[in-house]
Amino acid sequence: MKDKTLIFLLFISLYASYGQVTADSIRLRFIPEFKNAPLEANKKYISANNDTITIETFRFYLGNIKIGTANNEAENLEKNYHLIDFSDRASMEVAVKSPTQIENSLLQFEIGVDSLQSVSGALSGDLDPMHGMYWAWNSGYINIKLEGTSSSCSTRKNRFQFHIGGYAKPNCALQKLQIPLPNKWETKKELVVRIDLANFFSYINLSTTNSVMIPGKEALALAEIAKQMFKLE
Amino acid sequence: MKKIRYIALLLLFAFGLMGFHHWFNTPIYFDVPKNWPKPTYNFKENPLTEEGFQLGRKLFYDPILSRDESISCASCHLQQTAFTHVDHDLSHGIDGKIGTRNAPTLQNLAWSTNFMWDGGVNHLDVQAIAPLTSEVEMDENLEHLVQKLQKSKTYPELFQKAFGSRKITGQYLLKALSQFVVSLKSANAKYDRVVMGEEQFTEIEQKGYEIFKKNCASCHQEPLFTNGSFENNGLTLDRSLNDLGRMAITKKSADSLKFKVPTLRNVQFSFPYMHDGRFKSLTEVVKHYNSGIEKSKTLSKFLVKPMNLSERQRTELVAFLKTLSDQEFLFNPRYSFPREKIE
Numbered sequence: 001m002k003d004k005t006l007i008f009l010l011f012i013s014l015y016a017s018y019g020q021v022t023a024d025s026i027r028l029r030f031i032p033e034f035k036n037a038p039l040e041a042n043k044k045y046i047s048a049n050n051d052t053i054t055i056e057t058f059r060f061y062l063g064n065i066k067i068g069t070a071n072n073e074a075e076n077l078e079k080n081y082h083l084i085d086f087s088d089r090a091s092m093e094v095a096v097k098s099p100t101q102i103e104n105s106l107l108q109f110e111i112g113v114d115s116l117q118s119v120s121g122a123l124s125g126d127l128d129p130m131h132g133m134y135w136a137w138n139s140g141y142i143n144i145k146l147e148g149t150s151s152s153c154s155t156r157k158n159r160f161q162f163h164i165g166g167y168a169k170p171n172c173a174l175q176k177l178q179i180p181l182p183n184k185w186e187t188k189k190e191l192v193v194r195i196d197l198a199n200f201f202s203y204i205n206l207s208t209t210n211s212v213m214i215p216g217k218e219a220l221a222l223a224e225i226a227k228q229m230f231k232l233e
Numbered sequence: 234m235k236k237i238r239y240i241a242l243l244l245l246f247a248f249g250l251m252g253f254h255h256w257f258n259t260p261i262y263f264d265v266p267k268n269w270p271k272p273t274y275n276f277k278e279n280p281l282t283e284e285g286f287q288l289g290r291k292l293f294y295d296p297i298l299s300r301d302e303s304i305s306c307a308s309c310h311l312q313q314t315a316f317t318h319v320d321h322d323l324s325h326g327i328d329g330k331i332g333t334r335n336a337p338t339l340q341n342l343a344w345s346t347n348f349m350w351d352g353g354v355n356h357l358d359v360q361a362i363a364p365l366t367s368e369v370e371m372d373e374n375l376e377h378l379v380q381k382l383q384k385s386k387t388y389p390e391l392f393q394k395a396f397g398s399r400k401i402t403g404q405y406l407l408k409a410l411s412q413f414v415v416s417l418k419s420a421n422a423k424y425d426r427v428v429m430g431e432e433q434f435t436e437i438e439q440k441g442y443e444i445f446k447k448n449c450a451s452c453h454q455e456p457l458f459t460n461g462s463f464e465n466n467g468l469t470l471d472r473s474l475n476d477l478g479r480m481a482i483t484k485k486s487a488d489s490l491k492f493k494v495p496t497l498r499n500v501q502f503s504f505p506y507m508h509d510g511r512f513k514s515l516t517e518v519v520k521h522y523n524s525g526i527e528k529s530k531t532l533s534k535f536l537v538k539p540m541n542l543s544e545r546q547r548t549e550l551v552a553f554l555k556t557l558s559d560q561e562f563l564f565n566p567r568y569s570f571p572r573e574k575i576e
Contacts, residue, residue: 121278121358122407129362130375130403136363138482139355171484216484 024098026077027190028065028109032058032086035198039086048202055197057147058086059133060226061126066108067099067181074108075099081113083126083133102186107193107232112143112174112223118167138214140167143174144226146197152206160206164222166215173215173223179232192233199229258394259283263343266420267429269456272343274357274415279408281416284395287571289413291391292406294570297381299327299371306364306410307570309336313563315499316340316417322510326370333474335510337495338503340419340562344457350492350508352463353482361410375403382406419498419562420456427556428456434556441553444546448522451535452494458557463491464533467526471509478508489531501558515554519547 032039034055045053063081068074077096085091099105113127118140122129133142144164153160166173185191203225212218261281265272279285292298296305309324310316316339318324324336334350348354354363364370365378382388382401389399395412396405426432434442445453454460463479470476470490479488492508506512512521523540526532542550562568 119355121275121356122404122411124402124404128403129359129407130379132374132376134359134362136366137349138353139359 025095026098028094028096029190029192030084030092030195031192032195032197034196036196039197041087045198047198049205051150051152051201051206053148053150053201055146055148057145058197060084060111060144061113061133061141062094062109062111063113064110065094065096067105068101068108069106074106075101081117081126083131105181106178107181107191108176108178110174110176111227112165113141113167114174115167115172117141135165140215141165143223150206153210154207155210160210161213162222163213164219164226166219168215171215171217171220173219175223175227177227177230179230181232194231194233195229196231197229200225258285261286263416266425266456269420270344273346274343279358279411281412282395284391285409285412286416288391288395289409289411290571292410293413297385298365298373298378300373301327303327304371310339312569313502315419315503315563317503319504322505326367327372330369332367332369333476334508335505338499339414339417340496340498341457342417343415346461351479351482352493357415358407358411361407379403379406417568419559421561422498422559423556437549437552438556441549441551444542444550445553448540452533453497458497459494462494463488464494465490465529465531467528467532467536468507468511469527471511474509476509487531490529491531497554498557499559499563501555502563515551516547519550523547
């Protein structure tokens, strides 16, 4: 009896130390693309504006994942922020708990980091400033980082650099998305969100807009455009 | 069965320890001087410990923080000058590159709500990212720095002692640095002892104090000798720098040419003065406020009316400012280069 108690206690402590709840979960998978084909680093693409483009970096923060109705009755499935990095496959899959309600549902999430986290000093995990998604001279997170080259940019090494962010009003670049879920989505184990960068570049004139690295009107406009890349499969 | 029991007991103990590693560090109580406001720094999120403080101190003085291991925080923040860069109008960093501003003093930061001359940094814990990553200061990137520290012989052990983890993160690095700089408290100048009734001003200092209260104290509020606001103090724009100050952060034209009101504690030793270090002496500074103010749209409302101080009164004012020097702070061995072996 004593042994059993001891082994029970051991399991409890194991659970407390490393306990990962493996209850019902659903996976969100993000697939960056260019014109419906999986995005590849340093591959040459032609945009709708006839710009030749290669992508080196594409990362963004994903937060506040919810499923529910639009009128604020959504159920929060995951409170933590995730840094989605297209050079790191594992980062593009996020497991969240299954929602309890499935009627009239919208998939909701945010692109970027909210103001509370942005004024809370040095945070941990995916929000650790060491991941290069934090501004030094003007505190706050970079919500989306998109970098590459294009012959249309008359910049040094033909680079374009978009560091889109800003948490303070009126330049809050956080984007909230609400995407209707398809029928019978609850039978699936995985929801696939496709992010087509061709969409983004179709709205941008790279010869004039190629370097946005501070919060402001330009960053806000880019954040709005970026929002439109996200499509649920 | 006995063996299983033994192993289970051992594991239980081990897991128990993992949960309570914070038991093994030494908490420090942050003492708030009498009649001072409540600190703004949230100590609950970064509880001060002797281990954390000593780690932060070691990091502060260690050039490993810069790209080529040539520059430490102390390169531009020397204790004997209240942790500013003495004798340089604009501070210089890696490869002799020169920045655009004078390094600020580091004192009483537990009471600051934002940092830098333009207030662009919103929390002490993320302040160090700016000099660490600036191309003209330390030119390092945080991820690489964390890797360097992780590979070093001494640091993983010190992080373990301070934060209970040998795995170094950007967060722990920044919090350790904060623990050191937030502890840099200056509250034992002659002025403080006079306020406490332990000493008395000389006649000339007393007269200077009266002049100070009438002309300077709206912005340089006691006891911190700053109100933390941003003001345009009537300096002529240096065309070689075109530094618009606070406006670069807020993008509002109303903030043009405004800079953080610095504390005046230890001002005797923190020369040169102003955001671009344009004045070498306190006499020049007082002269500027007395007769050098340039009028512009954003000029501080407190500076519109000229001070019109006589030469004698200006001398008295400077005499008072010197009572803000805190020898205990400037020479406290606890804040200086860690010569002793850190256990």
